[in-house]
Amino acid sequence: MTDIHVSSPPTVGGGRHLLEVKDLFVEFHTRDGVARVINGVSYHLDPGETLAVLGESGSGKSVTAQAIMGILDMPPAKIPSGQILYKGENLLAMPEEKRRQVRGKEISMIFQDALSALNPVFPVGWQISETLRTRAGMSKKDALNRAVELMDLVKIPAARARIRDYPHQFSGGMRQRVMIAMALAMDPKVLIADEPTTALDVTVQAQIMDLLGDLRRDLNMGLILITHDLGVVADVADRIAVMYAGRIVEHADVRNVYKHPAHPYTEGLLDSIPRLDSKGTELATIKGLPPNLMRPPTGCAFHPRCKYAKAVCTTETPLSLDLGHGRTSACHFAKEMLDGTLR
Amino acid sequence: MAHSAENVAGVRPAGEPLLRVENLVKHFPITQGILFKKKVGAVKAVDGVSFELHRGETLGIVGESGCGKSTLAKLLMRLETPTAGRAMLKGKDIFKVSGSELRRMRRNIQMVMQDPYTSLNPRMTVGDIIGEPYEIHTEVAPKGDRQRRVQELLELVGLNPEHINRYPHQFSGGQRQRIGIARALALKPEIIVCDEPVSALDVSIQAQVINLLEKLQGELNLSYIFIAHDLSVVRHISDRVGVMYLGKMVEVGTDAEIYERPTHPYTQALLSAVPVPDPDARAHRDVIRLVGDVPSPANPPSGCRFRTRCWKAQERCSVEEPLLIRRGVDPHPSACHFAELRQVVG
Numbered sequence: 001m002t003d004i005h006v007s008s009p010p011t012v013g014g015g016r017h018l019l020e021v022k023d024l025f026v027e028f029h030t031r032d033g034v035a036r037v038i039n040g041v042s043y044h045l046d047p048g049e050t051l052a053v054l055g056e057s058g059s060g061k062s063v064t065a066q067a068i069m070g071i072l073d074m075p076p077a078k079i080p081s082g083q084i085l086y087k088g089e090n091l092l093a094m095p096e097e098k099r100r101q102v103r104g105k106e107i108s109m110i111f112q113d114a115l116s117a118l119n120p121v122f123p124v125g126w127q128i129s130e131t132l133r134t135r136a137g138m139s140k141k142d143a144l145n146r147a148v149e150l151m152d153l154v155k156i157p158a159a160r161a162r163i164r165d166y167p168h169q170f171s172g173g174m175r176q177r178v179m180i181a182m183a184l185a186m187d188p189k190v191l192i193a194d195e196p197t198t199a200l201d202v203t204v205q206a207q208i209m210d211l212l213g214d215l216r217r218d219l220n221m222g223l224i225l226i227t228h229d230l231g232v233v234a235d236v237a238d239r240i241a242v243m244y245a246g247r248i249v250e251h252a253d254v255r256n257v258y259k260h261p262a263h264p265y266t267e268g269l270l271d272s273i274p275r276l277d278s279k280g281t282e283l284a285t286i287k288g289l290p291p292n293l294m295r296p297p298t299g300c301a302f303h304p305r306c307k308y309a310k311a312v313c314t315t316e317t318p319l320s321l322d323l324g325h326g327r328t329s330a331c332h333f334a335k336e337m338l339d340g341t342l343r
Numbered sequence: 344m345a346h347s348a349e350n351v352a353g354v355r356p357a358g359e360p361l362l363r364v365e366n367l368v369k370h371f372p373i374t375q376g377i378l379f380k381k382k383v384g385a386v387k388a389v390d391g392v393s394f395e396l397h398r399g400e401t402l403g404i405v406g407e408s409g410c411g412k413s414t415l416a417k418l419l420m421r422l423e424t425p426t427a428g429r430a431m432l433k434g435k436d437i438f439k440v441s442g443s444e445l446r447r448m449r450r451n452i453q454m455v456m457q458d459p460y461t462s463l464n465p466r467m468t469v470g471d472i473i474g475e476p477y478e479i480h481t482e483v484a485p486k487g488d489r490q491r492r493v494q495e496l497l498e499l500v501g502l503n504p505e506h507i508n509r510y511p512h513q514f515s516g517g518q519r520q521r522i523g524i525a526r527a528l529a530l531k532p533e534i535i536v537c538d539e540p541v542s543a544l545d546v547s548i549q550a551q552v553i554n555l556l557e558k559l560q561g562e563l564n565l566s567y568i569f570i571a572h573d574l575s576v577v578r579h580i581s582d583r584v585g586v587m588y589l590g591k592m593v594e595v596g597t598d599a600e601i602y603e604r605p606t607h608p609y610t611q612a613l614l615s616a617v618p619v620p621d622p623d624a625r626a627h628r629d630v631i632r633l634v635g636d637v638p639s640p641a642n643p644p645s646g647c648r649f650r651t652r653c654w655k656a657q658e659r660c661s662v663e664e665p666l667l668i669r670r671g672v673d674p675h676p677s678a679c680h681f682a683e684l685r686q687v688v689g
Contacts, residue, residue: 056545056546056547056548057545171636171637172408173636174636201407201408201572201637202407202572202574202613202616202617203407203612203613203616203633204407204636205616205618206616206618206630206632207632207633209618210632228545228546229618230546230620231575231617231618231619231620232618233620234618234619234620234621234622234624234625235618235619235622235625237622254622255622255623258620258621258622258623268547269546269547270620272546272547272549272550273546273550273575273620274550274553274575274576274578274579274580275575275620279578279579279598282554282557283550283553283554283579284550285547285550285551285554286547286550289515289517289518289548290515290545
């Protein structure tokens with residue numbers, strides 16, 4: 001079940017990553033014009049690693065994930081350029097037949113709202129075992145047995161007794177576990193979790209994040225965690241990619257980001273969360289609103305909201321600056337930010 | 344009944360409270376049958392909640408989904424009729440008044456809703472939305488005065504007064520929430536019930552709205568009942584905090600008492616589960632992992648409602664319901680037989 005249909009590709013350079021997004025562009029063609037939602041995103045993922053993609057709504061974090069999965073609606077979406085390499089092979093250049101072999105089997109995804117992602121008229125056991133029957137060619141009985149194993153794996157109590165239950169008979173946290181079991185059915189190497197705990201309460205959120213962490217370690221999966229919650233990121237991520245207006249503005253080891261943000265947007269985000277010592281003081285805010293991607297600002301997309309903005313920011317788009325140790329920042333003044341000399 | 348409210352005041356600011364809620368109960372009937380509906384049970388959404396709210400104070404209410412915090416908000420707005428209990432606003436029970444007295448009372452308690460996308464009518468201009476309360480409460484703003492009043496309100500919440508003729512879709516989520524706040528302020532209320540006012544907003548926008556709420560409180564001497572599931576937001580804005588579980592208040596106190604010296608196991612578990620935005624805290628954080636889910640409020644556990652998920656639960660918890668009273672360990676009320684201090688937030 002774990003054999004890989006992707007032919008072993010030529011090794012690119014020395015260090016080949018499990019998954020690599022290279023200079024990806026995505027645009028949406030709408031009646032009102034073209035919205036450029038992804039503008040040159042690059043990131044990579046290795047086995048057993050957690051990459052957090054952090055951003056506000058409209059920053060393009062989910063669209064990137066959908067492009068990796070190949071579930072973007074095209075049209076209106078269009079991918080004018082870029083590569084998504086899985087084990088060195090470009091998914092975007094693959095014929096759909098071959099791509100189907102990757103989707104779900106090699107790279108799998110769980111969605112935010114488990115209630116609307118599950119089919120209300122089929123029992124959960126049937127839904128979990130569906131991929132096993134259609135993709136792995138298992139018999140109904142074997143597939144159901146495997147579904148029970150998967151439900152045990154995601155710690156749904158009394159799994160065997162519950163395979164005939166319908167989604168509405170499960171609580172929010174249990175539904176999310178069913179989603180995770182479905183995503184794990186084909187033993188994927190990469191799991192993309194798009195806001196997996198946003199709809200859940202904190203105590204349940206902690207349970208689900210624990211589960212994802214355990215599974216990642218036990219199955220040696222690469223985990224891409226898409227979220228807007230800085231607290232969750234600090235708890236589980238190894239590396240973090242901060243997105244703004246369709247670009248990765250900062251990419252670094254999680255500890256570095258929280259201690260010394262190298263981009264004004266990251267700094268603004270960190271400052272705007274209420275903390276223990278912020279009581280009674282005014283919270284720092286990022287002024288203004290996220291840009292309209294139909295008419296993005298000139299230069300750096302963040303400059304209208306940036307408290308450090310200088311003349312150069314309004315005219316020149318900053319390139320991703322390499323700060324060493326795999327750390328990048330797309331700010332003209334990234335070095336000054338790290339030195340603490342930026343005013 | 345009046346005595347129970349005395350116990351739950353926490354650290355009480357001097358003077359008579361603006362609002363005193365006593366043993367508020369709301370049960371929603373579960374019926375069976377089509378023509379002849381037979382009552383077969385009840386969802387005990389709010390089951391005996393008491394608290395006080397003082398002028399200029401913010402009372403935060405936290406709890407997980409299904410704990411009854413939104414039903415509590417609806418009761419205080421008189422959008423639901425309580426099964427039992429009373430709420431005294433300046434000495435008058437808000438559930439007993441009717442007619443013109445009720446209308447005057449309603450002016451005093453207003454609400455900011457959670458979702459700024461669905462709580463504004465898309466076919467009305469911002470001016471009409473904010474000015475609509477004046478249609479009913481004509482005495483607050485005479486007709487000729489309304490446009491000016493609405494513009495003042497827009498300015499107060501940080502929006503451009505010239506945008507009075509725009510429609511909600513022309514505004515972003517944060518701006519829409521400001522419109523919702525302006526609407527709540529239109530009748531010059533003394534109490535504003537905020538039901539998850541920032542949970543639908545992005546982090547950077549959340550901070551803007553929280554700052555606005557605090558600024559308005561200072562300027563207008565408002566009292567807030569701030570309902571949210573985000574514990575750090577609640578701590579930032581609240582003077583006192585009440586923790587709810589399955590329709591009951593399990594612990595009440597000042598923000599320092601709840602966050603630094605929690606004595607109820609549920610509060611401790613809730614606080615410890617909040618992700619801390621500091622990667623270095625990962626290693627030495629003492630996270631209490633609760634097992635299972637919140638039981639159904641239609642059939643809550645006997646005795647202490649938290650006992651099915653509590654690691655301290657003993658025989659006594661299933662038979663005797665713990666009251667929300669001051670326990671020996673710390674001078675704030677906690678509804679646990681085995682209340683003890685445990686520091687969970689660094």
